[in-house]
Amino acid sequence: MFYPAECRIYRRVTIRKERLLPRQGQVLVKPGELVSAEDLIGRCHPQPRWHLVDVARQLGLSPEDAEKALQKHPGDIVEKGEFLAVSKGGLALFRRVCKAPATGMVAAYQAGRLLIEEQGESQDVRALVRGRVVHVRPGMGVVMEVRGAYLRGAWGAGPSSYGVLKVLVDTPATPLLIKDIDIGAHGAVIVAGWCADGDVLRQAEQVQARGIILGSLDVSLRPLAEKLAIPVVITEGFGGIPMNPEAFDLLRNHHGRDVTIFTDRGELGPEVFLPDSLDEPPPPPEKPAPLKVGQKVRIIGYPRLGAVGHIVEVLSTPRRVEAGVLYEGVMVELDHHETVFVPWMNVEPIGPRASS
Amino acid sequence: MSDSGLLSSILAVDCGNLFTRATLLDVVDGQFRLLGQGRVLSTHRPPAAHIMPGVVASTAQLEAIVGRDLMDKQGMLLMPERESGQGVDTCVVSVSAGAPLRVFLAGLAHDVSLASARRALASCPAVLVDTLSLEDRLDQPEGMIRLLERLDQAEADVLVLVGGVDGGASRRMLDTAGALALAYQVRPEDARPLVVYAGDAALQEQVRAILGELCQVRVVDNVRPALDVENTAPLSEALQRLYMEVRAEQVPGFETLCSWSHAEPLLASQAMRYTLGYLSARYGLKAVALQVGAGQSAVYWASGGQHDLVMRPQWGLKHGPAVAAQRGMDMLRRWIPEPPEPDEAWEMLYNLSLYPSAVPGSARELRLMHALTRELTAALLEDARPVFPQDKDRLPNSWDLIILSGAVFENTAAPGQAALMMLDALQPAGISTVVVDTLSLATAAGTIATVEPLAAAHLLERDAFLGLGTIIAPYGQGKKGSTALRLRVRYEDGRSLDVEVGSGTIEVIPLGLGQKARLEIRPARGFDLGWKGRKAVVEVDGGTLGIVVDARGRPLPLEASPAELQARVQQWHWQIGA
Numbered sequence: 063m064f065y066p067a068e069c070r071i072y073r074r075v076t077i078r079k080e081r082l083l084p085r086q087g088q089v090l091v092k093p094g095e096l097v098s099a100e101d102l103i104g105r106c107h108p109q110p111r112w113h114l115v116d117v118a119r120q121l122g123l124s125p126e127d128a129e130k131a132l133q134k135h136p137g138d139i140v141e142k143g144e145f146l147a148v149s150k151g152g153l154a155l156f157r158r159v160c161k162a163p164a165t166g167m168v169a170a171y172q173a174g175r176l177l178i179e180e181q182g183e184s185q186d187v188r189a190l191v192r193g194r195v196v197h198v199r200p201g202m203g204v205v206m207e208v209r210g211a212y213l214r215g216a217w218g219a220g221p222s223s224y225g226v227l228k229v230l231v232d233t234p235a236t237p238l239l240i241k242d243i244d245i246g247a248h249g250a251v252i253v254a255g256w257c258a259d260g261d262v263l264r265q266a267e268q269v270q271a272r273g274i275i276l277g278s279l280d281v282s283l284r285p286l287a288e289k290l291a292i293p294v295v296i297t298e299g300f301g302g303i304p305m306n307p308e309a310f311d312l313l314r315n316h317h318g319r320d321v322t323i324f325t326d327r328g329e330l331g332p333e334v335f336l337p338d339s340l341d342e343p344p345p346p347p348e349k350p351a352p353l354k355v356g357q358k359v360r361i362i363g364y365p366r367l368g369a370v371g372h373i374v375e376v377l378s379t380p381r382r383v384e385a386g387v388l389y390e391g392v393m394v395e396l397d398h399h400e401t402v403f404v405p406w407m408n409v410e411p412i413g414p415r416a417s418s
Numbered sequence: 419m420s421d422s423g424l425l426s427s428i429l430a431v432d433c434g435n436l437f438t439r440a441t442l443l444d445v446v447d448g449q450f451r452l453l454g455q456g457r458v459l460s461t462h463r464p465p466a467a468h469i470m471p472g473v474v475a476s477t478a479q480l481e482a483i484v485g486r487d488l489m490d491k492q493g494m495l496l497m498p499e500r501e502s503g504q505g506v507d508t509c510v511v512s513v514s515a516g517a518p519l520r521v522f523l524a525g526l527a528h529d530v531s532l533a534s535a536r537r538a539l540a541s542c543p544a545v546l547v548d549t550l551s552l553e554d555r556l557d558q559p560e561g562m563i564r565l566l567e568r569l570d571q572a573e574a575d576v577l578v579l580v581g582g583v584d585g586g587a588s589r590r591m592l593d594t595a596g597a598l599a600l601a602y603q604v605r606p607e608d609a610r611p612l613v614v615y616a617g618d619a620a621l622q623e624q625v626r627a628i629l630g631e632l633c634q635v636r637v638v639d640n641v642r643p644a645l646d647v648e649n650t651a652p653l654s655e656a657l658q659r660l661y662m663e664v665r666a667e668q669v670p671g672f673e674t675l676c677s678w679s680h681a682e683p684l685l686a687s688q689a690m691r692y693t694l695g696y697l698s699a700r701y702g703l704k705a706v707a708l709q710v711g712a713g714q715s716a717v718y719w720a721s722g723g724q725h726d727l728v729m730r731p732q733w734g735l736k737h738g739p740a741v742a743a744q745r746g747m748d749m750l751r752r753w754i755p756e757p758p759e760p761d762e763a764w765e766m767l768y769n770l771s772l773y774p775s776a777v778p779g780s781a782r783e784l785r786l787m788h789a790l791t792r793e794l795t796a797a798l799l800e801d802a803r804p805v806f807p808q809d810k811d812r813l814p815n816s817w818d819l820i821i822l823s824g825a826v827f828e829n830t831a832a833p834g835q836a837a838l839m840m841l842d843a844l845q846p847a848g849i850s851t852v853v854v855d856t857l858s859l860a861t862a863a864g865t866i867a868t869v870e871p872l873a874a875a876h877l878l879e880r881d882a883f884l885g886l887g888t889i890i891a892p893y894g895q896g897k898k899g900s901t902a903l904r905l906r907v908r909y910e911d912g913r914s915l916d917v918e919v920g921s922g923t924i925e926v927i928p929l930g931l932g933q934k935a936r937l938e939i940r941p942a943r944g945f946d947l948g949w950k951g952r953k954a955v956v957e958v959d960g961g962t963l964g965i966v967v968d969a970r971g972r973p974l975p976l977e978a979s980p981a982e983l984q985a986r987v988q989q990w991h992w993q994i995g996a
């Protein structure tokens with residue numbers, strides 16, 4: 063009775079996706095509202111610019127006396143050059159003054175020092191994916207329900223993005239070449255088997271593609287992918303590993319349709335959403351269930367990383383792998399009819415819904 | 419529950435970052451024995467994003483193993499145990515599933531109070547995200563503005579404020595507290611990290627007055643009450659409590675899991691520490707445990723009534739690229755007899771980090787993972803060695819009991835692999851018994867001890883460990899080709915065996931699991947086992963490996979050309995059967 067890793071590939075599923083504003087701000091949508099990828103869902107408060115004014119030092123006063131000299135207090139709006147504090151006593155001509163270094167709001171005072179908050183630009187936040195708002199966290203963001211196909215990659219970099227899906231190769235083992243990327247990739251999220259050429263990634267960025275989805279990437283290109291202005295998603299890992307056939311097939315079936323890439327989940331991996339417009343809601347992700355004979359699985363460990371097949375036997379006794387270690391596991395018939403032993407920790411289910 | 423009202427069946431649930439384990443103990447012939455363990459991948463992360471599916475699945479797996487219902491049809495625990503034998507009397511929980519606490523450290527001098535605070539942090543599931551000191555010039559506008567930006571970037575859960583000796587000069591400490599108060603005022607209330615103050619005790623009330631209206635302030639004893647006195651335990655304990663409050667409770671479903679438990683859920687590292695402390699106190703041992711996980715690693719030790727640990731969150735097998743970047747890829751590759759090219763090694767480390775639950779299927783991958791284990795453990799030991807217990811009557815770095823915990827020690831092709839990883843990283847001297855914590859039962863025992871110490875004791879004595887054998891590692895160095903020590907092994911059946919072990923080599927002498935032997939050991943000149951080079955007679959335990967004489971010398975001779983070192987490492991692998 064082995065409970066495998068979570069499923070990463072769904073042909074039809076309902077996923078709840080949290081979309082948080084990068085900073086606190088205002089949520090512009092309501093629960094129940096349907097949004098498209100380009101719709102605004104919120105606006106962040108501006109990123110402030112701070113100015114510290116050492117009132118006590120400038121006026122030559124103790125912090126206690128400086129507080130008495132204040133003409134502006136936390137919450138007050140000030141113009142640049144306006145007096146913040148004026149020393150008391152003596153001739154008016156010889157009074158020391160402390161002026162606001164910028165237009166903004168007095169944000170705080172502590173022990174003779176004032177902080178002025180200068181307002182910056184506010185930032186719009188878009189939905190990036192088609193779906194329904196199911197929950198609003200005031201000032202923070204929303205939870206959206208997205209229906210359609212879903213794929214979680216192994217690694218990703220760059221910003222979240224959306225566009226039209228374009229599969230540029232015929233097989234999951236075909237590399238992405240520079241000749242594949244022309245102006246037709248503009249605004250598109252492009253798909254290929256793998257990539258080992260940095261110029262190809264740069265070309266995709268140059269023609270303003272909206273993202274790249276690959277089976278694998280040469281490990282030397284990782285730093286470049288992290289610097290690109292567009293997202294890069296790999297489904298299998300680093301090296302020259304073809305994309306698993308299940309994921310490739312799923313993407314090919316959505317060629318020309320909307321796609322969204324989210325790269326905001328850190329080590330949990332990037333998410334690829336392929337929303338559909340079916341009225342009947344698909345089921346939520348499956349709960350953990352034991353591996354069964356007949357189940358379709360993907361292999362997530364060496365030496366067959368990315369291979370897909372069916373479980374033909376759940377073994378009751380451990381077996382030795384090439385490394386010499388004994389593991390409990392399953393026999394998997396791969397798509398090309400070879401049957402291999404795989405430790406249960408090295409398989410990931412592709413749920414029945416994925417192949418339906 | 420037995421007629422006397424005493425507990426008989428105990429379920430211990432451990433929710434780790436990678437695996438959730440459900441372990442069942444019950445009384446068999448008057449002793450608590452391990453009946454079985456279910457283990458599944460933890461489910462606190464999306465898509466399940468709830469800890470309970472994993473807990474229920476691991477318990478269901480355990481039900482299938484032991485042939486006994488532990489839950490009802492709704493997945494609720496049957497407690498106490500029914501007359502029919504279904505259910506359990508009690509359940510205890512340990513947890514390490516939450517992300518580590520993010521700690522912002524603020525203080526005065528790097529080498530005094532901040533150094534002590536860093537040592538306190540080392541025993542907690544916490545990562546240091548930024549450190550503020552006098553050098554940051556908070557009295558200057560640039561320093562203050564920078565502090566605002568740094569607080570934004572740090573996304574800290576906790577700000578630990580330290581500095582000053584008790585009753586010492588106060589101005590700088592109060593200035594730092596004032597600067598923090600200024601910075602806190604302009605942050606939203608829910609973005610102000612809780613403050614733990616562990617500085618000058620005389621300033622506790624003033625610090626509370628400055629910061630108390632802006633955020634929650636907890637005060638503990640000064641980490642550095644005097645220049646020559648360090649007191650890290652109160653801060654360390656406060657952070658561990660905070661982990662349970664802040665992090666564990668953020669794990670979705672933690673509250674439901676708590677309703678299963680009869681005792682306060684325990685931090686897994688705390689449970690392991692209790693176990694080591696118990697073993698040390700009960701048997702008078704100087705003990706050490708190396709724990710290597712996917713997401714973190716730790717070294718625990720106990721001796722003479724004291725027990726402590728050093729842990730590094732985000733320093734586990736899935737952090738291979740970070741370990742290789744910090745230690746150097748060549749440092750990893752030197753441990754592999756036929757090392758992969760650096761590009762291939764980087765590729766494998768990155769891919770291992772993408773699938774932390776996957777196990778090595780190929781020999782090349784396994785060797786690389788073992789090399790990674792050596793280096794990440796060695797780095798951890800560099801943190802731990804300065805605070806290891808010192809005993810003038812013993813050899814440096816000598817331990818009576820060495821516990822190896824984690825799947826990397828458990829899932830080996832041969833027991834020699836686990837032993838060699840430990841010997842290379844820890845480089846113990848003297849005579850030690852080495853065991854593998856095969857099912858993470860050492861942690862379970864620490865948790866069980868909170869409700870039934872006897873059950874924990876029985877578990878540790880009978881089921882928790884798989885003995886690898888006895889390590890004999892003389893301290894010193896010898897010339898190549900010379901003899902390091904001579905042994906006469908007297909087996910229980912009367913047979914005896916004379917062995918001469920060459921300097922620079924490893925020798926394995928058969929002694930099976932459950933067997934004992936008497937050894938007469940004569941170290942050669944230049945080598946010592948703790949008796950100033952004299953002959954000694956000791957009784958030792960066997961194991962899956964037997965008696966291992968590691969006469970390579972201490973420290974290990976690792977200075978050599980790459981080709982020479984590679985040949986040497988290959989020899990060591992062959993000699994120990996790795």
